[in-house]
Amino acid sequence: MLVHICCSVDSHFFLQKLQHDFPDEKLTGFFYDPNIHPYSEYRLRLLDVQRSCKKLGIEVLEGDYDFEAWMQAVRGLEKEPEKGARCEVCFDKRFEVSAKKALELGEDKITTTLLVSPLKSQEQLKKSGDAFYEKYGIEFIAVDYRANGGTQDQSRVTKEEKLYRQDYCGCFYGLTMQREQQDRLMDEMFSPISNTILPASIEERLEMYEHRMKLEDKDTEYKIIKEKFLNYRQFNFKLIKGKKEVIPAYAIIYSSLPRKRAEGRIEFEDKKIHYFNREEVKFIELKYFNSLCNSNYKNIKELIFNPPSFDEELKIRNLIEPAYYSLSTIIVVENITDSKLTITLDARTYEDTKEKLIIL
Incomplete structure (x- = not known):
């Protein structure tokens, strides 16, 4: 089964459940998320997904970061809200590429960790997945791991595994609306021409999470805390x-x-x-x-x-x-x-x- 992966917060819990519910399936992760912007955030999420899949013993493949093609696909839908038409187009694009990857690998089943995200519509995802089953003949496994306390279990796993917990879906347009509603500076999109690593920037987090992986390779104990400044x-x-x-x-x-x-x-x-x-x-x-x-x-x-x-x-x-x-x-x-x-x-x-x- 090919598993499209969006981020480690969703994927780690989701993959654990799949390993339990589908013990005879060989799971292959596929990180294909050209919607994530900026590229430093994409690298940070990929890094944590690779760490997560290594812990679970699951191979993870990386798709192309074709951000410009994604921008073209959602053109005209910039003002759509979360779970709106832009998200549907975004799902369709990622499912189509994932389905083609599954065909390339000889897989007959596909699913996505987006199903476990409380910010995503399972109905939208199932609709896109079923459409590609009809087109490609690859079965879409629409499991619901949110129900019966699943979201709370996912939060517990996130803390236990020290996963990177991002605070926006990844989409530039979704982030813009989110920061406007919060009346917060969208500093994720600022990067100086000098490439100086600024405090609380994505680049600073990426550097820190790369360092923590080296610490884990040496079995060095650490804690990640938060501080106000x-x-x-x-x-x-x-x-x-x-x-x-x-x-x-x-x-x-x-x-x-x-x-x-x-x-x-x-x-x-x-x-x-x-x-x-x-x-x-x-x-x-x-x-x-x-x-x-x-x-x-x-x-x-x-x-x-x-x-x-x-x-x-x-x-x-x-x-x-x-x-x-x-x-x-x-x-x-x-x-x-x-x-x-x-x-x-x-x-x-x-x-x-x-x-x-x-x-x-």
């Missing part, structure tokens, strides 16, 4: 000299402006820190920045595209402005100027929760 995302920043001359500049993390714009001049300098006459802004020169982080950046462009890590940059901020919870804008430039300056900075600080791995 003040997160930060910078969307755009520009420094203009005079009326229109853009000066290369870099705004250190947790820099923020209440009105996203400030005009003024640098008034004075103290201990290599230059003070702006608006909005508590501070300037430092690149050579001083280099001395603080023991680096050798030759120009601001190099700093923009290859900055220190988030934690290292936070240490630099604390050296410049050691006050706790500092949100003053700190700008790095190559040379200080006495001309009129215009700062535009769109950034956001917000309460957030992130996972942390503790080695015991």
Whole structure:
């Protein structure tokens, strides 16, 4: 039996039940989910599915990540709600590819772990599965493992197995609507051009879950906990000299402006820190920045595209402005100027929760 797999939270419990109910069937997992976006989230879910299937002794195959083809398939259905027409098209696409994979492998049965997800319509799934039975002659096994306390058992298994518990289905459009309803920043879609790993980002989780697999290979005990903190995302920043001359500049993390714009001049300098006459802004020169982080950046462009890590940059901020919870804008430039300056900075600080791995 070929089992289409969407994520480990659904698949681990579902596969355990299938192993019990179909003891004579050789189960093969098939991870085909081009709907998952961004790609880092796709990699994270695949990683945890591979870990889960390894624990269960089940082979897992990976389908193509044809995200552009999926976007074409759901075009015009962007505003559809969860369990709406977009989901049906999404199921159909994944079932068709899964059915073809089953034919390729010589399988005569197929099912999907989506059946156990409380966020998915079993009726929609069964309709799609039955349609492909008629088309391809592959029987769709529509088991209901949600009933009789199944959802509670699934939650227990998720905790016991330390599975990655994502908080959105994977679809870009579903996530957009979900974050709008929650009035939350959709920071899953932000990734800096420098490839810096940001706190509570998908990339940070991926790095952590890759590390935990290495720990498990060495039988090292660990715990994954959650902690609340003040997160930060910078969307755009520009420094203009005079009326229109853009000066290369870099705004250190947790820099923020209440009105996203400030005009003024640098008034004075103290201990290599230059003070702006608006909005508590501070300037430092690149050579001083280099001395603080023991680096050798030759120009601001190099700093923009290859900055220190988030934690290292936070240490630099604390050296410049050691006050706790500092949100003053700190700008790095190559040379200080006495001309009129215009700062535009769109950034956001917000309460957030992130996972942390503790080695015991």
